[in-house]
Amino acid sequence: MAALAAAPDSDQTGPAVLRGGTDAPAVPSRSVVIFSGIQPTGRKHLGNHIGGIRQYVAGQDKAAPAIYCIVDLHAVTVEYEPVKLRERVYDTTAILLAAGLDPERCILFRQGDVHEHAELSWLLSSVTSVGELNRMHQFRDKSAQQRRLVSAGLLFYPVLQAADVLAYRADEVPVGEDQREHLELMRDVAERFNGRFGETLVLPASRIPEVGARVLDLQDPARKMSTTGATEQGTVYVLDEPGTIAKKFRRAVTDSGSEIVRAEDKPGVTNLIEILAVVRGVSPEAVEHDFAGRGYGDLKTAVGDEVAGWLAPVRERYEALRGDDSQLEGILAEGAEKARAIAAGTLADVREAMGVGPARRSVGPAT
Ligand code: TYM
Numbered sequence: 520m521a522a523l524a525a526a527p528d529s530d531q532t533g534p535a536v537l538r539g540g541t542d543a544p545a546v547p548s549r550s551v552v553i554f555s556g557i558q559p560t561g562r563k564h565l566g567n568h569i570g571g572i573r574q575y576v577a578g579q580d581k582a583a584p585a586i587y588c589i590v591d592l593h594a595v596t597v598e599y600e601p602v603k604l605r606e607r608v609y610d611t612t613a614i615l616l617a618a619g620l621d622p623e624r625c626i627l628f629r630q631g632d633v634h635e636h637a638e639l640s641w642l643l644s645s646v647t648s649v650g651e652l653n654r655m656h657q658f659r660d661k662s663a664q665q666r667r668l669v670s671a672g673l674l675f676y677p678v679l680q681a682a683d684v685l686a687y688r689a690d691e692v693p694v695g696e697d698q699r700e701h702l703e704l705m706r707d708v709a710e711r712f713n714g715r716f717g718e719t720l721v722l723p724a725s726r727i728p729e730v731g732a733r734v735l736d737l738q739d740p741a742r743k744m745s746t747t748g749a750t751e752q753g754t755v756y757v758l759d760e761p762g763t764i765a766k767k768f769r770r771a772v773t774d775s776g777s778e779i780v781r782a783e784d785k786p787g788v789t790n791l792i793e794i795l796a797v798v799r800g801v802s803p804e805a806v807e808h809d810f811a812g813r814g815y816g817d818l819k820t821a822v823g824d825e826v827a828g829w830l831a832p833v834r835e836r837y838e839a840l841r842g843d844d845s846q847l848e849g850i851l852a853e854g855a856e857k858a859r860a861i862a863a864g865t866l867a868d869v870r871e872a873m874g875v876g877p878a879r880r881s882v883g884p885a886t
Pocket residue numbers: 554555556557558559565566567568569570571572590593679680683684692693694695696697698731732733734735743744745
């Protein structure tokens with residue numbers, strides 16, 4: 520088995536390279552593998568779109584392959600309704616397709632269809648410490664929100680997430696800032712695995728966008744925009760009507776003062792500047808420059824109108840796609856088949872390295 524190059528842990532985008540020494544020119548390695556996952560909910564918000572989905576779409580032109588997974592197995596770690604889960608998977612599939620994922624150019628699948636994730640997660644648990652899992656901020660936050668049961672699955676969540684990525688030997692994982700800790704953990708897990716059992720897994724790098732990595736709640740800019748724990752009026756959904764979006768932005772909480780600049784003590788205004796920069800595809804400085812001498816009201820109206828215009832085609836395409844469950848199921852099933860073909864190879868290597876199951880050379884027809 521070939522030793523695998525660790526991708527650099529940085530937020531820079533760019534192909535993974537192998538370097539032969541300080542003076543050696545960078546030579547392109549095997550093509551970049553991108554992987555990311557998203558929870559199945561029908562209520563994807565602007566934070567998901569800017570921090571995650573927009574990056575997935577861009578990744579299709581860069582990676583071979585770009586692999587995206589709707590993580591139904593993660594969704595069962597908190598209270599949920601089984602009947603709704605399947606519907607939410609279809610909702611999310613339709614949103615991703617509407618946003619620009621193309622099953623011809625990426626692998627889009629449902630996590631629960633590829634059993635290798637669950638088995639790899641178990642095997643990786645042997646190189647994951649309970650202490651690390653206990654310290655994860657997401658575990659602490661989510662366990663505090665549970666009314667009935669804090670499931671072992673919630674504690675285990677990051678191990679399954681590590682399995683998701685490591686199963687595909689992904690180089691890059693596009694995510695928002697809130698996933699940084701999980702990405703660091705999976706690198707530790709992969710490194711520990713390779714140290715203990717031999718070079719088998721690739722250490723993935725997080726790809727966290729420079730602007731828009733943490734979109735804030737419009738009503739409470741001390742918190743990130745989120746489907747749980749944030750305010751309804753402060754959360755802009757991808758499927759909101761344009762009028763609703765404009766209204767939510769018009770009512771956005773801004774800060775004292777009147778200057779339109781990014782500053783630590785101006786989280787509300789900074790958030791609006793960054794959102795507009797992403798929508799316009801320009802730098803935050805360009806937005807500040809454009810709004811110099813103008814008031815907060817102008818900024819709120821502009822961001823609201825432009826976000827509404829930006830998301831409108833996604834909502835329209837969603838409406839057209841969401842009606843056909845069997846088409847969505849077909850896309851997911853095809854994606855799962857392609858995903859399984861890759862994940863099964865990694866799992867076989869992991870089992871071999873760990874001594875699980877029969878040794879590979881003993882398998883096959885007797886001579
Ligand atoms: P999820 O479904 O909560 O979020 C999907 C993506 O949206 C990003 N995001 C945000 N970005 C900017 N601002 C925000 N306010 C904001 N809120 C969410 C998230 O960072 C994420 O990129 N644990 C993951 C799902 C997962 C996964 C994986 C991700 C499972 N396996 C493997 C990457 C690789 C999650 O709950 O994402």
